[in-house]
Amino acid sequence: MLCLPYLLSSARQGEATSPLILAKPPAQLGREQLRHIIIGSPEGVRGAINHLHLLNYAEQLQWSKLFTIPESGIVITPEQGEVFSYLLRYRQLR
Template sequence: MSFTESTLPTDFDRLPAGSTIRHILLGRPSDIRQTIHLLHNLRYVETSQWSTLIEVPDNRLILRPDADQMISMLVRRL
């Protein structure tokens, strides 16, 4: 499915004041860069707002959510 600006919900980029959400891209560096540019082209986020690529040492990753936070995950084939 392809998205254009006209097909995005009008409140797509609005979160309640003071709320935050963390976006984590996990994959091959080229796939991460492609996704970052896609999100930029969709006018969701500027490419400069992403961190540099961070290596995951020993294939270990620990996420520490706040007590009231949950997680949702999407796996998408490119």
């Protein structure tokens, strides 16, 4: 079953300054939702997605298309009680 992404752009047609909004998908009984975000260069993001695929963690087709982050940034709206963890890693440029 594909886990479809729930990224909504609040930008109007031709307006590049509104943020992207990450909406929470509907809950499924007996399953916890974990929202994964990979931010970096297009090559770095694709590389991380490919690596997670090789580790049998997530199929490449389950990820959304790549979205360009607008100058105003992105907005993530958590639910009460949710937490956030951030990992910064570096990749070698070729």
